[in-house]
Amino acid sequence: MMFKRFWERLKTNYLRGSPLHRVGRTKTLVSAIVCLSFLLFIAFTYHFLNSSPVHRIANPPEPAITCRMNNLQKSMFTPKDHTSKERLHIGARVLVFVESQYSKAAKQITSSLQYARIDYKLENTGHNLPTLTHSDKGRFAVIIFESLEAYVNMDNWNRQLLDKYCQDYKVGMIIFVHSADEYGIEKEKVPGLPLILRYNVAVKDYRLNAFTDIWRITKPGETVLDNIEEDDWVVFEYNHSTYEPLSYAKLAPPPYLNSRYIPDNSTVVCALLDRGTLDGIQRIFFGNDLSFWVHQMIFIDGISYLSHGKLSFDLERYILVDVDDIFVGITGTRMTAEDVEAMAKTQERLQKEVSNFHFNLGFSGWFYQHGTSLENAGDQKILEYRNKFWWFGHMWRHEQGHKFDQAKLETSMIKNYQFAKEHDIPVMHQYAVAPHHSGVYPVHEPLYQAWKNVWDIRVTSTEEYPRLYPSWKRRGFIHKRVMVLPRQTCGLFTKTLYIDTYPGGRKKLDDSIQGGELFKTFLYNPINIYMTHMGNYANDRLALYTFESVIKFVKCWTNLKLKQVTPLEMGIKYFEMYPEDKEPVWQDPCVYKRHLQIWSANKSCDRLPKFLVVGPQKTGTTALYKFLQIHPAILANYNSPETFEEVQFFNGNNYHKGIDWYMEFFPVPGNATSDFLFEKSANYFDGELVPYRVHSLLPKIKIICILIDPAKRAYSWYQHMQAHGDHIAGNYTFHEIITAPDSAPRKVRELRNRSLIPGIYVQHLQKWLEFFPSRQIFIIDGGRLKSNPVAVMHNVQRFLHIEPHYDYNDYLRFDSKKGFFCQVSSTNKSDCLGRSKGRHYPPMNETSVEFLKQFYRKNNVALSKLLSKHKYRIPDWLEKELSD
Ligand code: A3P
16 A cells, blocks of 8 residues: 555656656656665565564473472482392283273273383283293282272182282282272272272372382372362271381362362371281282372382382483474574573583483584574574584485485485584584484485485484384384484474463473373383474473473482483493394384375385285295286286295395385386285295284285195105205205204204294294284195196185186196196196206105104194184195094
8 A cells, every 4th residue: 555655656746847857856766766675675684584583472481390308308218129039930021900901990001011111911800810820930020900899809719829829929919999989988898808998089289108118210208289180089098017008198178079078188098008917918009090190100119019129120211302403493483592591501400410411403504594683693602502512413404314315315414414514513423313204214225325324323213113102102123223212202393382382281281291291201211312393492492491390300209310321322222121122113104194204205005015925835835926927917026036036025134124125026016906916935934023024014915825734845845955955955864854853963953943843834823813814814725736726726816806807727737747737828838837846756754754743743633723713624634634
């Protein structure tokens, strides 16, 4: 509007008067326009640079945690060491009795155990007891009952057995007590114990009994001041010296006051230890479930105490706070010099609580000096203070790794590297984080290679392995010598900048700090890498607030020792603690949306097989492989130069090469719905980890295996090895091999095992059936494959639901010279398998036949049972074997 009016006025004034006058006026007008443009430019620039952060109403909250006890008082409560020799007689496992595994209490118990990485067995109370001992050792270190009813209502026989087990092996129980459902019942005596339960009470001012031997991680002395909002607490009354209170509280007015309520401020007992002086069994009773955060601490200390230290946690907690996106933030939300000062000061304070504490800054150099003048001064201040902090390379322009090839990634990294050199940034720790977790998992191989080439990266972290949620199941793994550590979120993201607009309100953040999700990461994880962003240190500086608060809170309530070590040391520690995590488990990147978002658009999950022929070796797998390929809708893998046609991905070291490597073996199918990619690797069948790995990557895949008489399979393998000039097979008879004792030379034992073990079909099949439903597994009778492959191929097609349905009569024909069915070639010739398939060799001698009959008998019986249970047809050879 303003411009319009100005223009109108200019037009009328300018056009009025003589042309001569107009020349003079033109000059004035031009200079006016130049001046105006200049002023406008200045105004816009100023506005752009300085006025966009109008929303910047920094209102940093102050950490409001104060411990009731001072340092001197705290030092009186030293953590207890629960280790005693009793722990030598029990296993590191917990037995959990539940009434239903889906109940809230049961889920809380199992997720806490999972969080603590404590191995457990879940049992439904109505069932028989599991075996409690194994060669004179107790299998379980602690018994947990989801509810007291589950314990007292146990059938007498089981209860006696369990009590006796606990007495003999000094194994304790944890029992959760819940309020009676019917509101009429106020008090009840526990049958068989001098203990009275008072139901449905509300409590406040919860505190711990400092004078008990249980506290290890938990530090007594503080009080939860608020009312604890529920009125479903059970409190304990007793009159026997075996009981020792673990926690007290004051009675609180119930949240829904009724007219009959009489104020009562008396102290009650909320968690109780039975020291076992009465019946020889130690028990911990909880008057509520694990929703109450203090109970989580008592729970893990209780497990440590009752297991005599067998299931004790270390007190050390290694933490690293990453600050991603340094220089990257949107203008108006970036750090100013003041913010940098605040960060450095907080770091100094935190160094008193966490030994060697340094914020770990991840920078993207391209964004340096891309903010307002205030923010640019902030950037400069960060560099001025560079030696106060730790640093890692992020990406030059914050690129997502999965979108680029190795050359482009390296170029970007090199620029960031040069930026670090130019500004003398101390990047020292062989650690990097990928923006958006991109390329770390699902693995983008070029990223790992570029990291190695440019920065020599050895450690990284992600929240995406195996998945973001549940957070307590995040794990680490090692790929291409890079240790990938699990990463924790702390409730702060790129967009959480102000306390007033914190999603869910400030209370949500405070709850997470004070006993909630963030506190629990400290409680349960020995190693924590937290993810924060630059914006969390500007604006309301929520990261400073959060970490200062949570660390204070942890110090008030726990004996945990907080430390920082280099990422490399952290990685080494993590995999020392959890060596089982070293090997990654690959999953289909297209199944989980978050994974798909950070997976290259050039890759396709259609390049994964729809079915597998898994073996075992020497059962006719090559014949089946060949016959399958006759079908136009079936596409086999490309041949591997190392293992002939077989890819052998899931069973050996190839698995570590990752799924990009695996996918390279498959063509991109013309039609992903109707084309069937497959591969055959005959030693998948008996590979220990194979069913698990296959299921993780391809849960819907179909599996085909072939079973022949295992004795014949063993003999065929021996012949195969002899034909390949194997030294051992050449120097030992078949009988010597299969009867070789464990004292035989290693190579002999190896040949013995490869001959015999794959034939213990029942064991291997059971493993597959643990992971796949029987409808996904097809079992071919290997004898039939030899004698009637046409019928077998008919059934295979039906199992795969493949179209068009081929009549293999047109494609297979018996070749009397070969003695087997062969493919009919386009010129109507027999295209048989090579000389190494369908060999001629003398029949097995009788003593070996007899030995193998005995050797496999028990397993074959079990196999027929397993097959019947899953409604499979019993192979002819097995019928015959069992009827002999
Ligand atoms: P032998 O050579 O001991 O007779 P695999 O391919 O799994 O290694 O199995 C090889 C076995 O497949 C051969 O073992 C042979 O008995 C069997 N086989 C089944 N059908 C066949 C066919 N049509 N042609 C060749 N061998 C076949």
